[in-house]
Amino acid sequence: MDLTSHPLVVRARRLATDLLAPEAERIDQEGVPASHIEAVKRSGLLGVAAPAEYGGAGAPPAVLRETAEILAGACCATWFVQTQHHTPVQTLARGERAVRERLLGPLSRGELLSGVAYAHLRSYPRRPVRVRREGTGWRFDGTVPWYTGWGLNDVMLLAGVTDSDKVLFAFAEAREQPGLRASAPMRLAALTAARTVSLELDGLWLPAEAVSLHTPYDRWAAGDRVKTLSTSPAVFGVAEAALSLLDDEAATPLRSRLTGLRERAYALADAPVPQARGEERSMAGAEGAGHGPTVRGAAAGPGVDDWTGPGVDDWAAERLAVRAEAYDVLRAATTAAVVAGGGRAMALTSRAQRLAREGLFLLVQGQTAESRAAHLRALGGAPATTGERDR
Numbered sequence: 001m002d003l004t005s006h007p008l009v010v011r012a013r014r015l016a017t018d019l020l021a022p023e024a025e026r027i028d029q030e031g032v033p034a035s036h037i038e039a040v041k042r043s044g045l046l047g048v049a050a051p052a053e054y055g056g057a058g059a060p061p062a063v064l065r066e067t068a069e070i071l072a073g074a075c076c077a078t079w080f081v082q083t084q085h086h087t088p089v090q091t092l093a094r095g096e097r098a099v100r101e102r103l104l105g106p107l108s109r110g111e112l113l114s115g116v117a118y119a120h121l122r123s124y125p126r127r128p129v130r131v132r133r134e135g136t137g138w139r140f141d142g143t144v145p146w147y148t149g150w151g152l153n154d155v156m157l158l159a160g161v162t163d164s165d166k167v168l169f170a171f172a173e174a175r176e177q178p179g180l181r182a183s184a185p186m187r188l189a190a191l192t193a194a195r196t197v198s199l200e201l202d203g204l205w206l207p208a209e210a211v212s213l214h215t216p217y218d219r220w221a222a223g224d225r226v227k228t229l230s231t232s233p234a235v236f237g238v239a240e241a242a243l244s245l246l247d248d249e250a251a252t253p254l255r256s257r258l259t260g261l262r263e264r265a266y267a268l269a270d271a272p273v274p275q276a277r278g279e280e281r282s283m284a285g286a287e288g289a290g291h292g293p294t295v296r297g298a299a300a301g302p303g304v305d306d307w308t309g310p311g312v313d314d315w316a317a318e319r320l321a322v323r324a325e326a327y328d329v330l331r332a333a334t335t336a337a338v339v340a341g342g343g344r345a346m347a348l349t350s351r352a353q354r355l356a357r358e359g360l361f362l363l364v365q366g367q368t369a370e371s372r373a374a375h376l377r378a379l380g381g382a383p384a385t386t387g388e389r390d391r
Contacts (some may be wrong), residue, residue, distance in 0.1 A: 001062055003062060003063060003066045006059070006063055006066075007044075008044060008045060008048050008057060008059055008063055008067055009063060009066050009067060009070070011043045011044060011045065012043070012045060012066070012067040012070040012071060013070055015039060015040070015043050015045070015071070015074075016070050016071060016073070016074035016075075017074075019036070019039055020036070020071065020074035020075035020078055021074040021075065023036075023075070024074060024075040024077075024351070024354065025348070025349050025350070025351060025354055027075055027077060027078065027193050028077065028192075028193050028348075028354050029193075029348060030193070031077075031185075031192070031193045031195060032075075032077050032078050032081055032152060032193050032194060032195060034152060036075075036078050037078075037081065037082070037113060037152050040078065040082050040110075040113075041110040041111070041113065042110070043110075044057065044110060045067055045071070045082070045110075046082065046085050046089075046107070046108075046110040046113065047089075047107075047108045047109060047110055048063060048064050048067055048086075049061075049064050049086055049089060049090060050089045050093070050104070050107065050108030051093055051104070051108065054093075054104045054105045054108040054109075055105055055108040055109035056089070056108035056109070061269070061270065062266070064086070064233075065233040065266060065269075066233075068083060068232075068233035068234060068237065069233045069234070069236050069237035069240070070237060071083075071237070072233065072234035072237035072238055072358075073237035073238055073240055073241035074237075074241070076190075076191060076234065076237075076238060076355075076358040076361070076362075077191050077193035077194045079234060079237075080148060080191055080194045080234075080365075081113075081115075081148060081149040081152055081153075081194050081195070082113070083234075084114065084115045084116045084148055084149060084153070085107065085113055085114050085115075087116050087118075087157065088103075088107060088114035088115075088116060088155075088157040088171070089104070089107050089108060089114070091157060091169060091212050091213055092104040092107065092212055094213075095169075095212030095213050096211055096212050096213070098209040099170075099171055099209060099210055099211065099212050100212070102209075103155065103171060107155075112154040112155055113149070113152065113153050113154050113155075114153060114154065114155045114156060114157060114171075114174075115147060115148060115149040115150075115152075115153035115155075115156045115157070115174055116147075116148075116156065116157045117129075117144040117147050117156050117157065117158045117159065117199060118157065118158070118159035118169065119145075119146060120143075120144060120145055120146075120159075121159055121160075121161065121167060121217075121220070121221075121224075122221075122224070122368055122369075124161060124217060124221070127142065127160070127161045128142050128143050128144070128145065129141070129142035129143070129144060129158075129159065129160035129161070129201060130142050130160055130161065130162075130163075131160035131161065131162050131168045132162060132163060134205060135205075136207065136208055137205055137206055137207040137208050137210075138168060138170060138205070138206050138208070138210075138211065139179075139203055139204070139205050140158065140160050140179070140201045140203075140204040140205075140206065141201050141202060141203060141204075142160065142201050143198060143199065143200055143201070144158070144198060144199035144201065145198050146196055146198065147182070147196065147197050147198065147199050148194050148195065148196045149174075149194065149195055149196075150174070150182050150185065150195045150196070150197040151195055152195060153174040154173070154174060155171050155172065155173055155174055156171070156172055156173075156174045157169055157170075157171055157212070158170055158171070158172050158204075158206075161217060165216065165217045165218075166214060166215060166216050166217060167213070167214070167215060167216075167217050167220045168211060168213070168214045169211070169212050169213040169214075170206045170210040170211045170212060171206075171210050171212060172204065172206055172210065177204070178203070178204070178205075179201060179202050179203040179204030179205060180199060180200070180201055180202075180204045181199070181200045181202070182197045182198070182199055182200075183197045183198045183199075183200070184197070185197055186198075188361075189357060189360065189361075190357035190358050190360055190361035191358065191361050225316075225368070225370065226273055226312075226316075228366055228367075228368050228370075228371060229316050229319040229320060229323065229370075229371070230265065230268065230269045230319060230323070231261075231265040231269075231319075231322060231323045231326045232362060232365065232366060234362055234365075235326050235327065235330050235362050236258065236261075236262050236265075236326070238330060238334070238355055238358050238359055238362060239254075239258055239326075239329055239330045239333040239334070239359075240255075240258065240333075241351075241355055242330075242333040242334045242336065242337040242352070242355045242356075242359070243255050243258070243333050243336075243337075245337040245340060245341065245351065245352055245355075246336055246337065246340050247340075250336055250340065251336075254329060254332055254333050254336065257329050258329050258333070261322060261325055261326050261329060262326075264322050265319075265322050265323070265326060268318060268319050268322060271315075273312060273315060274311035274312055274314075274315050316370075317383075317384070320370070320371060320374040320375075320384045321374075321378070321383070321384040323371065323374075323375070323384075324374060324375050324378035324379075324384040325378075327362075327363055327375060328378070330359050330362065330363075331359060333359075334352075334355050334356040334358075334359040335356065337351075337352040337355055337356065338352045338353060338356050340352070341353075363375070
């Protein structure tokens with residue numbers, strides 16, 4: 001499929017060329033400004049995967065991936081802030097009616113930007129954020145270790161686990177309020193510009209009408225496992241940006257590997273998940289690791305057994321292997337850019353060192369115990385996965 005003329009791809013390239021790439025080194029040091037987010041909102045890219053009936057583009061997954069590559073290659077920090085938005089949009093599209101009718105339109109049209117606070121669910125059976133009934137709503141207590149886009153997002157999709165081992169996702173305003181306090185922005189080796197904080201929750205109360213998803217933890221986790229196996233398009237975007245700094249002789253063999261891996265990764269992302277009872281459900285909506293739709297396999301309805309077993313484990317193994325290979329090419333491409341830049345690449349104004357640090361970030365973005373173990377095996381020269389889930 002030739003995507004070069006798709007309106008959203010054209011807009012993404014224009015945004016990247018005119019604003020994001022020229023400003024990227026400065027933004028890396030100073031932080032993503034509100035003006036960048038306003039430009040993203042105006043572009044229509046926040047609605048790329050949103051349903052057309054709510055003002056979104058309803059574009060196919062290939063367009064979502066292509067625009068993600070473009071934005072990440074131009075300014076990974078800006079990409080990372082805005083990519084959080086797609087999970088709330090797709091959660092709302094399949095979620096409870098009250099909050100869907102209130103927020104899906106503004107989020108689909110890019111009038112509001114949403115962040116996410118749910119990665120801590122993957123530490124279960126620990127419950128960093130606990131949820132319990134209080135009156136006509138829900139009370140949240142605990143700590144969100146990582147929240148990106150603080151001061152830039154309008155709303156957030158917040159999740160916690162109840163005493164009955166159910167996950168509850170609800171929307172809150174992304175600001176300090178009774179029961180919600182943010183830390184100072186974190187200083188990180190990469191993407192400090194994305195304004196990541198931790199959130200302390202001490203009796204944050206949200207009404208029942210703010211809830212979008214309430215489902216057993218095991219059901220959500222099974223779908224989340226599938227979602228986190230795919231290679232993020234940002235890996236290909238940052239690698240391609242690094243290769244653009246090389247001459248043809250150095251870039252050609254790496255670009256050949258990158259192109260082949262991209263084709264394999266996206267073909268796998270579009271393939272259906274094998275079902276234990278012979279059913280199939282496509283994962284074609286996922287953008288990539290850690291930031292695609294959270295409700296594939298959760299609100300969509302299949303039971304836990306539908307997403308486990310030898311068929312799914314073999315299916316997962318292939319995706320983990322491609323993901324590890326893509327990281328290897330990303331490392332080679334960003335390292336080559338630094339080597340080609342020589343001593344100048346060590347300056348904070350150098351594009352090569354920024355891309356190398358962004359590459360390090362992508363190694364752990366959306367990481368789970370299963371993907372981490374597979375990646376470590378691959379780094380040691382073993383197959384990326386044994387075919388069994390890592391606990």
